[in-house]
Amino acid sequence: MTIRHTLGGILVSAALLRPAAAFAAAPVRPPVVEYRIEASLDPKTHVVTGRERVVWRNPSGDRVPELRFHLYLNAFKNNRSTFMRESGGQLRGDRAGTKPEDWGAIDIISMKTEAGMDLLPGARKVQPDGNDASDETVLAVGLSSPVAPHGEIALEIEFRSKLPRIFARTGFVRDYHLVGQWFPKLGVYEPAGMRQRPSGGWNCHAFHANSEFYADFGDFDVTLDVPSSFVVGATGRRLSETRRGGRTSYRYAQENVHDFAWTADPRFVVHEYRFEPFRDVPAAWTARAADELKMAPADLALKPVSIRLLLQPDHRSARADYVDGARVALAFYGLWFAAYPYETLTIVDPPEDGRGSIGMEYPTFVTGGTFTPLLHWPLRDARITQDVTLHEIGHQYFYGMVGSNEFEEPWLDEGLNTDAEYRAMALAYGPRDFIELPGGVGLSSLAMAHGAAAFQKNLDPIARSAWRFATGDSYGVNSYMKTGLFMAQLRNDLGPGIFARAERAFFQEWSFRHPSSADFFDSLERASRRDLSTYRSSIVFGTGVLDWQVVRATSERPPEDSGIFDRGGARSTFQEGRPASAGRNARRERRPRRWDSQVLFANTGDWPHSAAARLVFEDGRIVDRVLPAEARWVHLSISSRSRLAWAAVDPERRNAWEHNRLNDSKVLGVGRGAAGTRGRAASAKYLGWAAAMAGLFQQLLWALA
């Protein structure tokens, strides 16, 4: 069945067909899928040959007449695949190889049922997502007898996977092999009601440039045979190691995961680190999490994790950065969401000529990424290594455990994980968490997200299928940064406690399940007891913009009385404060001199949302107001003893969704209240810097003359 849901259809279905019962948090046992794989790597030809026994248990009450498999290495088979068409052979600054040996593919050599029935004649490549007729990344296998409701089927498959030259997540370069998307993997059979589906069916998308994961949770038992000189890392626990001749077999096993990846390289330098909660989790973090979650610190106890770091020899000095990123991730996600449930975590440091495999997540197995300049001054505190490591380990939670559909709703895993990553980075490294350069200059992750989001054209909503965004950049900004900003906005509006409890409730409810966007909002609304419909419609499913600004601010002495006034039962005529009858030399009526301050605030965006306003007077007095969400503009008029020094909207910057910060304030005075601001000096100073930098640039060219 081809999935052609529109987002609107999903929402309508959500209202009609969502099961009433809440899901349990524990993994489904027995699992939907079980894989037992034996694979052998030939490092000269970069070919993996394997045998796979897969058991699939029908989770629905439907009779299922066919199975659907991901054959994702075929994305690299030729330049006609959906992946290659969408990416144009380039992804995240990396370019696909074009030599004959650079292509990759997966061939099914045989596929039989346990009874020995050959299924290959009934198998065909299908294109569920569009018109790329030559795409070969999804295989539909017809069954002679359908799988009964809640029944199971076991298949024996032989396959041959030729790895591509490293590009976009998988492949080889020299002797380094990052083996992902390498075996025939079943898609997800979604029963009616799951993710608001009106009827049951397979959800098995083609491999797209910007998305690659949606599979069922299951158990893996994988034996890998490689030359003995190779160091191997893989998903799960290593159960055994058997040496035979010049080759070694490693057996790995892992339960409750939805994928299996591995790596092999003779150059890896292995570092083992044991994450010990008593040592690696700061007490202040535990106290903060306990306070926000309203839980006892003892209930937040985490478990030790064996971390295996596979480093490139020239990146030895990045060891501390990787370990730091892993410690922060396991502590933060463990405290705020749930303890990391697995025993092991493997972190791979890809070589710099294999950057296509940088920053990837697989269950209990991630790739980080570092570059030599980051290991030296002045970029030593550009925490990109820590950030990437943290982000990828964070995916063990949002995608690894909360198994959202990355194809159809990438924001649910990339975005929610990005928000958690920003929070963890800020907690661990302070306000300049992302980059800190010498001289006290730096950038936070959230500031970077604001910049990236604001620089992009506002083309798409956050929630959209990965391949339906207007551009690759629009996918990236919406799925990562804008979701991070949206979640920061939500956190500021709900308060950190309510937000943390609501998000944890969502996480726990949907662990080892497949939630949708609607499930996310339902869960959060239930837990927070707030109506989040404006966020849902305007931000996540809309392209709402928030741009409060100070349009105009003035502060002047009110004019003296002029005209006819009836005061105290008598009528008097005044001319600029003097009684008209008394002539020009008469004294002005003595009244306290005051200032009339007028400030016009406006939200020129299209998302109605409230904002705080602050007026600061030269005598230091502060007036705070709330600008209501429904107002397009608000005019404040205040009479005061002192002149208005400055007026600002959202001075604490709690509206993370705010588009433009430059128009948020007006500074009027130069007295005591305004003395706190030095905008004029800033303008002169940085204009001087601009001139000097331009001069230096010219001098650089003068070397020629």
Place this chain on the structure above:
Amino acid sequence: MTRPRALAAGFSALSRRRLVLLLTGCSLALGILSAAPLAPAMNDAFRDTLAGDHLIRNHPEFAPVDVLDFLREKAAAVAGARQTMVWAALLGIVLQIFFAGGIVETLGRNVFSVRESRAAFWAGSRRHFAHNLKCFAVFALLLGIALSVWLGLSAALGKALFEHAPPHAPGRTAWGILTLAVTAAIFGALTLLYDFARAGRRTTPGIGAIAAFRSARRRLRGRLMRGLALLLFWSLAAGAALALLFAAAWGERTRSGAAVAVNLALLFLLLAVRPIARVAAWGSILALFDASEPWGAPTPLGPRAFPRRKESVESSESRVRSSQV
């Protein structure tokens, strides 16, 4: 001429304060010209807003956001400044070519008065401008050819030798360092050749560009390494001064008006570094050039230094040749 003498000549060239100021002033003027399109945008964004305050206080969370918003909201002004900067840089190159004539004419020569020196400088600048433009064209051509050949060769050889080597393998790193060193040496050698060709007018007022390069090549024989060492010395000195001044200006975070003035003064000094180093390097190179002069020390500035255009001038080169005959 020994190396310490050439070095000393570089230091003594720094006594030409007006020349240093002229070059720095040009740099500053072109810098201000480049930044001018930013002025209204900066005033609008930072002058009477809290954003400017965040910036000068280096607010850890707000200032970066304000800068990013400035770059987006005032993108047209930033683009205008970038465009102006490129044109100003080209104008700067032309000015440098112009001033080189005056430098060659006056630097390292005895002068009778400041006034005379100034007159000689501007006269030399005007007179040798066309010659220096031609020399620049020859230099640019030679540099383009030499670097293209070398870098192309290096890339091809590097690929052949290290295609299967991992990044940062010792051989690959050594190859990278060698490539950089040879690139710098080529640039240095051609710069010396170029400077000697321009200095050719010091002794041979009527010499053409091609002849000047040929003459320069002959004069550099046996002096190339000394010349490269001098260039390296002044480059390193300038680099160190630039780094120190930049660090001081970058790290200066006080917010008072006086502190801003000090910061701007540091930026002015930063702009002066390169002109100072260039004048010093010119002094050293001209001393090296003068030492290659067959007749020994350079003649002082005087009537000989200002031949009329139609006057027949016998070059020292031709004199050397005729004496050999």
